[in-house]
Amino acid sequence: MSISYLNGDYMPLEEARISPLDRGFLFGDGIYEVIPYYGGKSVGLMPHIERMINGLAAIEIKSTKTADEWKTLLDDLVARNSDLGDNLGVYVHVSRGTDVKRYHAYPENVEPTIFAFCFKIKDPEPVDRTQVSQYSLISTEDLRWQRCHIKSTALLGNVIHFQEGYSSGNDEALLYNAKGDLTEGSSCNVFIVKDGVIATPIQDNQILPGITRRIIIDSIKADGSLKLEERNITLEEARNADEIWITSSSKEIAPVTKLDGQPVGDGKVGEIWEQAFRIYTASKFDF
Secondary structure (H helix, E strand, C coil), X not given: CCEEEECCEEEEHXXXXXXXXXXXXXXXXXXXXXXXXXXXXXXXXXXXXXXXXXXXXHCCCCCCCCHHHHHHHHHHHHHHCHHHCCEEEEEEEEECCECCCCCCCCCCCCCCEEEEEEEECCCCXXXXXXXXXXXXXXXXXXXXXXXXXXXECCCHHHHHHHHHHHHCCCCEEEEECCCCEEEEECCXXXXXEECCEEEEXXXXXXXXXXXXXXXXXXXXXXXXXXXXXXXXXXXXXXXXXXXXXXXXXXXXXXXXXXXXXXXXXXXXXXHHHHHHHHHHHHHHHHC
């Protein structure tokens, strides 16, 4: 049975309740994170917490918890859910809280709603390009809002784009802006490889500052054996890439072998993916 946390109390997940006047329910007025734990060890826990604190500040939700207090809470929740398995994801959700009326302006003197629960996640993929799961994408224009760097719980724009991919028999949707430059996937960041060089879109308001993205960039730069660039990438470049990867806390580094029905490169998982995944796997618990 999954044990959840809600506003200071631990309880079975099915017993957790919030008011229908909670602004997270009415407006999607909140911030969330998803953090993986493998064998009880977290991946990027403090960077996830840092991003959440920054997101709360960006939308003016006042939370008094320090980064260390958040860490203690989430580690404790994982320990309470050890019977679910060795590999768990933690979903943590902070909304502005519950007011006495529905009104667009931020209310004063309300306490944020803090909710978290654990769920099972799959084992890490093998570091072997002949055995790893492969992904298929469609491309579509990014029609979401212009503050994608904030990890808001208001995910309808992302959900609609994800559904486009899912409904067409694909795993994800690769998004590009009005200029024809890549932004990200509907639920992930993106990297491409051409002639041995890895590239990923510049971090700005169009993309989420993905923690897995950050770990990949930092670990590859520290290793020094692969070349990586952060720059604008056109959709045309992606269609002519040797490799495409999508990255997230749940997918880690997922190789894409088909885009818009056409093979990426030779249609097989690339050698650079395997090198990068080995580097990432060796260092992911250091963040």
